[in-house]
Amino acid sequence: xxxxxxxxxxxxxxxxxxxxxxxxxxxxxxxxxxxxxxxxxxxxxxxxxxxxxxxxxxxxxxxxxxxxxxxxxxxxxxxxxxxxxxxxxxxxxxxxxxxxxxxxxxxxxxxxxxxxxxxxxxxxxxxxxxxxxxxxxxxxxxxxxxxxxxxxxxxxxxxxxxxxxxxxxxxxxxxxxxxxxxxxxxxxxxxxxxxxxxxxxxxxxxxxxxxxxxxxxxxxxxxxxxxxxxxxxxxxxxxxxxxxxxxxxxxxxxxxxxxxxxxxxxxxxxxxxxxxxxxxxx
Amino acid sequence: xxxxxxxxxxxxxxxxxxxxxxxxxxxxxxxxxxxxxxxxxxxxxxxxxxxxxxxxxxxxxxxxxxxxxxxxxxxxxxxxxxxxxxxxxxxxxxxxxxxxxxxxxxxxxxxxxxxxxxxxxxxxxxxxxxxxxxxxxxxxxxxxxxxxxxxxxxxxxxxxxxxxxxxxxxxxxxxxxxxxxxxxxxxxxxxxxxxxxxxxxxxxxxxxxxxxxxxxxxxxxxxxxxxxxxxxxxxxxxxxxxxxxxxxxxxxxxxxxxxxxxxxxxxxxxxxxxxxxxxxxxxxxxxxxxxxxxxxx
Amino acid sequence: xxxxxxxxxxxxxxxxxxxxxxxxxxxxxxxxxxxxxxxxxxxxxxxxxxxxxxxxxxxxxxxxxxxxxxxxxxxxxxxxxxxxxxxxxxxxxxxxxxxxxxxxxxxxxxxxxxxxxxxxxxxxxxxxxxxxxxxxxxxxxxxxxxxxxxxxxxxxxxxxxxxxxxxxxxxxxxxxxxxxxxxxxxxxxxxxxxxxxxxxxxxxxxxxxxxxxxxxxxxxxxxxxxxxxxxxxxxxxxxxxxxxxxxxxxxxxxxxxxxxxxxxxxxxxxxxxxxxxxxxxxxxxxxxxxxxxxxxxxxxxxxxxxxxxxxxxxxxxxxxxxxxxxxxxxxxxxxxxxxxxxxxxxxxxxxxxxxxxxxxxxxx
Numbered sequence: 053x054x055x056x057x058x059x060x061x062x063x064x065x066x067x068x069x070x071x072x073x074x075x076x077x078x079x080x081x082x083x084x085x086x087x088x089x090x091x092x093x094x095x096x097x098x099x100x101x102x103x104x105x106x107x108x109x110x111x112x113x114x115x116x117x118x119x120x121x122x123x124x125x126x127x128x129x130x131x132x133x134x135x136x137x138x139x140x141x142x143x144x145x146x147x148x149x150x151x152x153x154x155x156x157x158x159x160x161x162x163x164x165x166x167x168x169x170x171x172x173x174x175x176x177x178x179x180x181x182x183x184x185x186x187x188x189x190x191x192x193x194x195x196x197x198x199x200x201x202x203x204x205x206x207x208x209x210x211x212x213x214x215x216x217x218x219x220x221x222x223x224x225x226x227x228x229x230x231x232x233x234x235x236x237x238x239x240x241x242x243x244x245x246x247x248x249x250x251x252x253x254x255x256x257x258x259x260x261x262x263x264x265x266x267x268x269x270x271x272x273x274x275x276x277x278x279x280x281x282x283x284x285x286x287x288x289x290x291x292x293x294x295x296x297x298x299x300x301x302x303x304x305x306x307x308x309x310x311x312x313x314x315x316x317x318x319x320x321x322x323x324x325x326x327x328x329x330x331x332x333x334x
Numbered sequence: 335x336x337x338x339x340x341x342x343x344x345x346x347x348x349x350x351x352x353x354x355x356x357x358x359x360x361x362x363x364x365x366x367x368x369x370x371x372x373x374x375x376x377x378x379x380x381x382x383x384x385x386x387x388x389x390x391x392x393x394x395x396x397x398x399x400x401x402x403x404x405x406x407x408x409x410x411x412x413x414x415x416x417x418x419x420x421x422x423x424x425x426x427x428x429x430x431x432x433x434x435x436x437x438x439x440x441x442x443x444x445x446x447x448x449x450x451x452x453x454x455x456x457x458x459x460x461x462x463x464x465x466x467x468x469x470x471x472x473x474x475x476x477x478x479x480x481x482x483x484x485x486x487x488x489x490x491x492x493x494x495x496x497x498x499x500x501x502x503x504x505x506x507x508x509x510x511x512x513x514x515x516x517x518x519x520x521x522x523x524x525x526x527x528x529x530x531x532x533x534x535x536x537x538x539x540x541x542x543x544x545x546x547x548x549x550x551x552x553x554x555x556x557x558x559x560x561x562x563x564x565x566x567x568x569x570x571x572x573x574x575x576x577x578x579x580x581x582x583x584x585x586x587x588x589x590x591x592x593x594x595x596x597x598x599x600x601x602x603x604x605x606x607x608x609x610x611x612x613x614x615x616x617x618x619x620x621x622x623x624x625x626x627x628x629x630x631x
Numbered sequence: 632x633x634x635x636x637x638x639x640x641x642x643x644x645x646x647x648x649x650x651x652x653x654x655x656x657x658x659x660x661x662x663x664x665x666x667x668x669x670x671x672x673x674x675x676x677x678x679x680x681x682x683x684x685x686x687x688x689x690x691x692x693x694x695x696x697x698x699x700x701x702x703x704x705x706x707x708x709x710x711x712x713x714x715x716x717x718x719x720x721x722x723x724x725x726x727x728x729x730x731x732x733x734x735x736x737x738x739x740x741x742x743x744x745x746x747x748x749x750x751x752x753x754x755x756x757x758x759x760x761x762x763x764x765x766x767x768x769x770x771x772x773x774x775x776x777x778x779x780x781x782x783x784x785x786x787x788x789x790x791x792x793x794x795x796x797x798x799x800x801x802x803x804x805x806x807x808x809x810x811x812x813x814x815x816x817x818x819x820x821x822x823x824x825x826x827x828x829x830x831x832x833x834x835x836x837x838x839x840x841x842x843x844x845x846x847x848x849x850x851x852x853x854x855x856x857x858x859x860x861x862x863x864x865x866x867x868x869x870x871x872x873x874x875x876x877x878x879x880x881x882x883x884x885x886x887x888x889x890x891x892x893x894x895x896x897x898x899x900x901x902x903x904x905x906x907x908x909x910x911x912x913x914x915x916x917x918x919x920x921x922x923x924x925x926x927x928x929x930x931x932x933x934x935x936x937x938x939x940x941x942x943x944x945x946x947x948x949x950x951x952x953x954x955x956x957x958x959x960x961x962x963x964x965x966x967x968x969x970x971x972x973x974x975x976x977x978x979x980x981x982x983x984x985x986x987x988x989x990x991x992x993x994x995x
Contacts, residue, residue, distance in 0.1 A: 065431055069445045075460045075504065076448075082463065094474040095464070147353045155350035163354065163361045170365030172561055172617050176589040176606040180384070180599065181368035204360050211357060224793075227687050228720035228781070232734030233708030236349035242733075246724040265453030267568040268586075272594070282455040286572050289459050298463060309456040316451035317444070324447070324512055346689075 083107060083303035090298050106299035110307060114300055116287040119277065123304050126284030129195065130264055130311075133280055137199045138259040141206035142252065148207075149214025150240050154226050164211070171208035179272055186273065193275045201273055202263050210255055217251040218244060250322070257319050261312040281308050369610065376603035384599055393604035403605065406583045409495045413584070414563040416499040417506070421559060422552075424503070425510025430540065432511070433518045443515075447508035454505065458572025461501035462488060488574055491581030498573055498582060505569075506562070510555055517551030518544070553620065560616045564609055585609050637699070638663045638821035639684060639789055644693035646676075646683060646845075653679050654845040656693070661823060666815050669825045670832040671842035672868065677825045680842070681791050684823065686710050698788055708738070710789075713782025717794040719774040721766040727777050728762040731784050745784075752783040755814070772803045779814070792824040796831065808834060829869050833857065841865045859985070863992035866916050866985050872949060872960045874916045878989065881913040890915045890986070893955040897932045901982040905994055912989040919962040921983040924950065924969070930978030938969045950975075 078095050083106050085099040093100075112122040119125060152160055182201060183192060191197035221244070229239045270280040279287070285308045289301045316323050379389045397403050428446060432439055449457065464470050467486040475483040487497025521544060529539040545552075567586035570576060576583045585605060593602035639661040646654040654676050661667050669677040682688045684695060686707035694703045702710045721730050728749060735745045753759045756776045766774055775795055782790055795811075796804045812835055815822055826832055832839050833853045840850045841864075849861045860866035866874050879892025888904075890897040890913065897915060923930065934954060942949040948968060950961040952975070961977065969975050986995040 061431060061434055061436060065436070065442050068428065069442055072445050072449065072504065072508075075464060078464060079460055090469065094477060095466075095469050096474060144356045148357045151350040151353040155347055157347045157350055157354075160350075160354060163358050166361035166366055167357055169617075170361060170369075172613055173365065173369055174564055174586070174606065174609040174613055176565075176586055176602075177372045177610045178364060178368040179590075179606075180593055180602070181371045182364065184384070185363075203356075204364055207357065207360050222718050222720060224716040224718050224720035225722065227682070227685070227707075228714065228716060229722070229733075230687060231685060231707045231712065231714045232781070232785075233706075233737045234733075236353070238737060243722055261451055265455075267453065267455050267571070268590075272590070282453050282568075285459065286455050286568075289462070290572070290575060298466075298469070301459065302463065305456050305459045309452045312451040312453070313448065316448055320440075320444070323451070324443075 079302045079306050083110075083299055083306055085299055087297060087299060103299075106297070106303040107307070109297070110288075110300045110304035114288045114304060115294075116276065116279070116284050116291070123281060123284055123288070123307055125277070126279055126281035127307070129274075129278055129284075130281040132195055133198050133202070133270075134260060134263045137202035137206070137263050138256060140199060141203040141210055141259055142255050144203060145207055145210030145255070146214045146248075146252070147240060149211045149216075150218050150244055151236075152211070152215045153218035153221075154223075154239070154244075155236060164215070167208045168212060175205070175268060179268075183272070192273065193278065195274070195278055198269060198273045198278075198280075201269050202259075202266070205269070206259055206262070210259070213255060213258075214248075214251065217248060221247065253319070253322055254325050257315055257323050260315055261323075264311050372603050373607050373610070376600065376607045378600055378603075380599040380603070382597045382599070389600075393600045394608075397601060397604050397608065400601075402580050402583055403585070403588055405580055406585045406588050409582060409584055410563070410566070412495050413499055413502070413566060414560070416496065417502050417563060418556070418559055420499075420503050421507050421510045422555065424507050425555075426514050426545075428507070428511040429514035429518055432515055443508075443512070446511055449505045450508045452505065454568035455572045457501050457505045458498075458569045461497075461504070462573045465497060465500075489578055491578050494574060494578065494582040498570060501573060502566070502569055506559075510559070513551060513555050513558070514548075517548045520551075521547055553623070557616065557620050561613060564613050564616075636663050637661065638665065638697070639823065640696040641680075641684070642694045642696070644680075644683060644695065645691045646679060646688065647691045652845060654683070654690075657845070657847060659840065659847065659850070661821055664819045664821055666822045666824065666835055666837045668832040668836035668839045669823065669842055670829065670839050670868075671827065673827060675842040676845040677827075677842050678793055679845075681793055681823060681825045684710075684789075685712055685714050685791050708734070711787045712789045712791055713785040713787045714791040714793065715775070715778045715782050715795045717797050719766070719778040719798070721774055721777055721781075723766055726763050726765055727758065727769070727780075730766065730777060731762075731780050734781070734785055748784040748786065749780075752780040755783065755817070756780050771799050772807060775799065775807060779811075783818075788821060790820050790822045792822065792826075794826055795824075796826070796828070804828075804831075811835060829871070833869075841868060843868075858983075859994070861994050863914060863916070863987040866987070870918055872919050872962070874918050874985070875922070875954075875957075875959050877915045877954065877957050877959075879913065879915060881908055881910050881986070881995070883910055890981075892957070895934065895955050897981055899981050899986075901931055901980055902984060902986065903982070904986075908986075908995050913995060914987045914989055914992070915984060916987065917979055917981075917984040919949070919960040922959075922961045922977050922979045924961055924963045924967060924977055925975055926978060928976075928978070931980055931982075933976055933978040935974055935976045938971055938973050938975055941968060941971060943968060952977075 081098055082090065082095060084102045084104070085093075086101065086103050086105070089100060110122060111124050113120060114122045152164055182204075186192040186197040186200070191200065225243065226239060229243050234242065265282060266280065267282045267286065270283045274280065274283070285304050288304055375384050375386075376393055377390060378385060378387050379392065380387070432442060436442070465472075465486070465488045467473065467489055472483060472485045475485070487493050487500070490497075525543060525547070526539070529543060534543075565586060566584050567590070570582055570584050570587055574582045576587055586609065589602050589606045589609065592598045592605065637660050639659070641657060641659040644654055644657045645652065657680065659667075669680060671677045679688065683690050684697075686702065686705060690703065694701060696702065697710055697712065722733065725733065731749050731752060732745050735748065749762070753762060756779060758773065758776050758780060761769060761773055761777070766777070769777065778795070792811075796807055799807065808831055815835075824831075824835060836853050838850060839853050839856050841848045841856060843864055849856055849865050856865060857869055860869065863876070867876070877890070877892045877895065879890055879895070882889055882891050886898070886900075888899040888902070888908065890899055892915070936952040936954055936959070938950055938952050940951040942951070943965065945965065947965050948963050950963060950969060952959050952961070954977075959977075987993060988995055
């Protein structure tokens with residue numbers, strides 16, 4: 053057990069692991085200290101006196117611009133963005149992936165290739181045309197507009213994910229269902245859907261973390277009162293007015309990172325599968 | 335009555351076609367249409383609003399004469415090389431360590447990967463705090479007595495982009511490790527047995543047998559890292575807002591600022607077209623190798 | 632219109648995938664209650680043809696009639712077919728009962744009628760105790776029984792089998808083979824059965840259609856196909872070990888036709904030619920079991936050769952030797968075991984042989 057190889061191996065891993073954990077630790081301890089203690093002490097020392105006031109302040113009092121109702125506003129905005137975006141994007145992409153895998157029609161593959169190539173185009177190239185489209189249909193600046201944007205940009209990777217999954221299912225199952233007389237929607241709802249719960253979980257993980265963590269689309273397509281949490285966090289931390297309250301900032305940071313972290317720690321190996329798939333998104 | 339004639343092709347498979355409408359619209363209108371629109375308007379002198387007043391390559395001349403753009407490009411190159419090299423090397427080494435049939439593998443993997451679940455904003459804010467010159471690493475070391483200790487990457491314009499890379503590596507290496515680990519696990523156990531029977535030392539086996547076998551994994555990883563590099567934006571905004579001065583500007587931020595703050599759309603379009611071009615330079619050869627090569631076989 | 636008594640009629644059917652032609656102007660009439668086996672190597676188009684009949688693939692040219700009705704462009708469910716797949720294709724999340732009833736529920740058939748049909752199918756296939764189980768809890772043989780049941784409850788005229796026994800081990804395969812045969816006798820349905828296994832084809836079929844390259848090479852009763860193959864492909868595909876082939880020339884002298892290969896001369900006075908042949912290059916084929924070992928000189932053709940390998944199979948013995956310079960196999964009784972290297976005499980009657988022209992491979 054304590055061979056030289058093992059000491060080296062585990063020693064390295066533990067040191068690296070500590071490095072990875074350090075920021076999380078610093079975040080937590082800073083958020084539990086009062087400002088006087090932060091000014092005096094060092095960021096690595098545990099709090100002498102634990103206070104939850106920074107958390108309360110971050111959640112309900114921190115200011116962005118004129119609003120001083122804390123991160124709670126951004127949190128609920130993010131919820132109202134993430135939930136419909138996840139449902140809509142997965143609904144569209146799963147049906148589409150199913151159509152591509154099992155009901156191939158002429159030309160379908162061409163559109164699919166454009167879609168996948170589109171996933172590699174920097175968003176900056178498409179930001180402005182989408183602003184115009186959303187303005188034309190009257191959704192610019194609204195949460196619905198952002199939901200549409202997330203559904204659009206989630207489509208390539210999710211469609212690929214579902215197409216590959218449905219393609220890997222035995223073709224004969226699909227044929228048997230057709231002989232049994234089930235149609236497009238019947239096969240999707242009664243055969244495919246019950247068989248593909250794992251891939252739906254992967255897609256949900258992928259989308260929840262991706263959409264929750266988004267900053268660029270949030271800042272482009274929403275207004276201050278509809279900002280998602282990430283945008284609000286950045287505004288709180290990087291606002292130039294007033295005294296910097298590092299403990300409040302760190303509490304706000306943890307709050308913002310909490311949802312994806314919880315998803316991550318609960319989902320474990322499925323998360324790895326999800327990001328391996330989502331990594332293509334870049 | 336039996337249908338004896340071949341039915342109209344348009345209506346065959348109608349449901350599948352209906353289900354594909356969102357994909358078709360996205361592919362044609364947003365991806366192809368939007369890209370073409372931006373490229374087209376990059377040749378105009380649009381300011382506050384897009385106007386079709388063509389000025390040829392003017393916007394591009396101006397772009398390449400703007401110091402802020404040049405710094406952005408330089409930063410992107412440095413950031414790109416640093417994150418590419420270090421995330422590949424560290425990611426592979428960590429994966430190789432985890433692949434030694436160790437105990438607590440899941441725990442270690444969970445720790446290395448959790449930053450990837452966090453947004454760039456969260457990452458940027460945390461590292462901004464850790465690298466804070468008064469209270470962060472520098473402050474702590476100085477308070478221990480080493481008063482001349484200097485580690486202040488975020489406020490030093492000559493190294494600020496490296497400071498940003500530290501946070502990027504912390505956030506992204508776990509992913510690379512996971513991809514590499516999957517690649518390592520995909521290699522036949524018998525290869526290792528054969529190498530051991532032949533008496534080849536472990537590092538040589540990795541270098542000359544395993545890594546060449548993992549070529550597809552490396553290529554995929556490379557494409558993933560590269561397309562992420564070009565898009566870097568949130569991290570810079572959260573950590574430095576492009577500062578000090580314009581020392582940590584990046585192209586994506588240039589585009590955003592010119593489109594939505596400077597009200598100089600033409601510049602924004604030209605800059606984003608340059609970003610598109612740089613991505614194409616990475617993607618096209620890869621796509622050609624990956625998909626074009628197969629046809630010749 | 633298809634002729635009376637015809638169950639499935641395929642007329643000038645072609646299928647192309649882009650430039651690749653998978654089935655070429657294929658014609659096939661299957662009689663009411665007939666058991667047809669489509670036999671061929673993988674890639675010959677046999678499964679494709681079955682999927683076309685089922686309506687799972689859109690054809691390029693031609694027409695398909697089932698029970699006299701043109702179903703070329705009908706949906707699979709409207710064709711009056713039931714299908715059994717190689718991988719069983721049972722819906723994993725449903726119980727056996729739900730699997731059997733799925734198609735009937737989709738069609739909106741009344742509950743008591745569904746229950747009646749399931750009961751009947753379960754009784755025929757003896758799967759009553761399994762009805763409430765999920766497919767994952769069944770053995771391979773049980774799964775295939777359920778898959779057959781799914782076709783059975785549809786109460787259809789035509790059964791399509793796509794390599795249904797290929798995923799089973801050898802013992803189960805032979806058991807289920809017999810059951811399928813009994814099922815056919817009981818139901819008297821038309822059955823079209825795809826396989827690459829010649830034993831299944833020989834034992835089950837009323838007629839076998841041997842396919843290659845999207846074309847039916849020969850359509851005949853199993854014995855005819857085995858004994859009088861129309862070309863060298865069919866001759867070589869059926870039979871294990873494969874038919875012995877000798878390449879040489881067809882010659883005529885004053886004692887009649889004979890086949891000459893190097894130092895071998897085979898008189899063909901007992902061979903039944905298709906038509907009056909012409910001299911020239913040809914292939915002579917004879918099955919291993921039609922060659923006798925050390926059985927005297929009463930044969931029209933005899934020769935001696937050194938034994939190279941002896942393979943006792945239990946029920947019989949295979950003897951490998953060289954006739955001239957060409958490999959030659961004999962199937963002899965198990966009691967007969969020559970030693971390696973031993974010189975033996977062999978003999979056969981060219982009456983049981985097949986002659987093919989060398990260019991096109993057609994029977995002469």
